[in-house]
Amino acid sequence: MADNKGASNDDLRRMMQIQYALFDEMTKNQLKAIKGIKLLIDPPKVEVGMTRSEEVFSKNRMRLLHYLPTTEVKYKTPLLFVYAVINRPYILDLQPDKSVVKKFVDAGFDVYMIDWGYPGIGDEHIGTTEYIEQYIGSAVKAIKERTGSKKISMLGYCIGGYFCTIYSAVHPESVANLMVMAAPLYFNIDHGLLHIWTKDKNFDPQKVVEVFGSAPADFLNGGFSMLDPMPNTIMKYYGLFQGLDNDEFVLNFLRMEKWIKDGIAIPGKFYAEFIKGGYQENQLFNGKLTIGDKLVNLTNIDMPVMIIVGASDHLVPMAATKPLYDRVSSKVKEILEYPTGHIGLSVSGKAHRDVWPKAVDWLAKNTLTQTGGPAKDAPARPKATRSKKR
Amino acid sequence: MTPNPKRPIKDPKAPKEATPPRPAEKDASDLNADFAKFTKDMYVRQLELFSQWNGLLSNNMPTQEESSVLSNIVMEHIKQSTGRFEEFMTQNAKPGPEIVENQRRLMLDFIDNYNQMLKEIMATGQFTSMVGQALSKSMEDQRNYEKARDQMAGQLGFPSKSDIRELHESIHFINKRLDEIERLVRKALREE
Secondary structure, rough: OOOOOOOOOOHHHHHHHHHHHHHHHHHHHHHHHHHHHHHHOOOOOOOOOOOOOOEEEEEEOEEEEEOOHHHOOOOOOOEEOOOOOOOOHHHOOOOHHHEHHHHHHOOOOOOEEEOHHHHOOHHHHOOOOHHHHHHHHHHHHHHHHHHHHHHHEEEOOOHHHHHHHHHHHHHHHHHEEEEEEEEOOOOOOOHHHHHHHOOOOOOHHHHHHHOOOOHHHHHHHHHHHHHHHHHHHHHHHHHHHOOOOOOHHHHHHHHHHHHHHOOOOOOOOHHHHHHHHHHOOHHHHOOOOEEEOEEEOHHHHOOOOOEEEEEOOOOOHHHOOOHHHHOOOOOOOEEEEEOOOOOOOHHHHHHHHHHHHHHHHHHHHHHHHOOOOOOOOOOOOOOOOOOOOO | OOOOOOOOOOOOOOOOOOOOOOHHHHHHHHHHHHHHHHHHHHHHHHHHHHHHHHHHHHHOEEEEHHHHHHHHHHHHHHHHHHHHHHHHHHHHHOOOOOOOOOHHHHHHHHHHHHHHHHEEEEEEHHHHHHHHHHHHHHHHHHHHHHHHHHHHHOOOOOOOOHHHHHHHHHHHHHHHHHHHHHHHHHHHHHOO
16 A cells, blocks of 8 residues: 555545545445335334314215314304315325314314225225215215204315215205315316326226226326326435435325325226216216206305315316306305415425415305304214114 | 763663654555555445345345346337437427536436426327227226136136125115115105
């Protein structure tokens, strides 16, 4: 070492330092990558849906959850969240600081949520009519009986918004306020990959249903991740790599991953009806959708309506939700548009800062106007009821 | 020779003092020690790294067949998309030179364009038609397989998947009928 010719010891020492720094960086990155991969292969358990609730009614696999008040109930009209039949509803209550449910509970609303459970082989025959009349219908009835309220407010997310819109059109007498967020309602649009794929004449949903009896969760998730391929695949792991040292970020990432992987199958009958009657025939807006023997007429919707949309929603473009505004006969109606995506509406910190306080205020104001003031007594609380599981 | 009184006389029997190294030699010796430490440290960390990778991969390595299928898919994908990507980048390139700030930005730009290109491809009629046909064919194959499996199950005296589905269908309609009866009874009770 000391006999090197042409390079001084200082040069050698500097080279060694550079080499060591490079090696150090490389090692650190590799150890970080290993940590990230281990985290993905065997993720630690993360808690979701932390707002306290109790099951107050159930029908087959559907459960109706009632959130325990955290403050005095200020509004007489109960609020029912109806989530989509894809993935699980705890995305609306992912973690305390990003919980849409908690926002409403903390504001003094009496909040309920429909959890569809995990549909199985016996649920293939559940179609739109069954969802509206048998399931949502019985949940609304259970809430009315528990609270003594004649009407409820509804907040529907994604396909849950589709259900709430139909329910409100078929049973306007039961709905005090309708809020829909990122709901696929109007399908006659030529952008959005889901709209393009499902319109193709070669795509026959019935064939999927004939084989699987339902639309399997993996089949659906594969399609969803391709809607924005790089961010939904490689880039999210790149993001994880960048934020591995931030525990809060990692926990948030794991909660989202848990939710994404916690997919549920869509019952075959509804899947075929939704693709054919929705994406391919736009029946809801063409006035051709029937629930049982009733034709769904959107002009029957006369209660206050709030439409919440994400400007960069790849799954349900804004153009698939906004046309509801012009079709309802409500006097009080509002569109809340925000620059975020489909899931960002419920979990992004910015949406929780800018969107949900406005939505809570809107519902509070309308509820007070309708009921003539704040609730004096907390709503009656009969014992939890449970329908027989058949 | 008269001894110089200013210079101490060395006792020839006294033990020899260690000669202090010259500055250049000391530096060389430090460098050698630094290098040894550096090499050892790198070696230890490399071992640790290898052991971590080994632990990770030994439990999660794909089989040879899986690796082959996977690499074929990846290679085919790269082959198909390279030409298209080049075309896309050429068409969408901004005129004039632009200095790229750093590698990270270049990578993000590349991925952004790649993402856009994939979305454009997936929105074409050719792609949707191809996927629709492939799905249709795959479902037909799956159905034929299920038919054969059901037949075999029937021959062995086991209920087939379609038998179970039929049973569930009957239960579903009985449930619907019960709901209807319940509704009528409630209505009749209210009218009384």
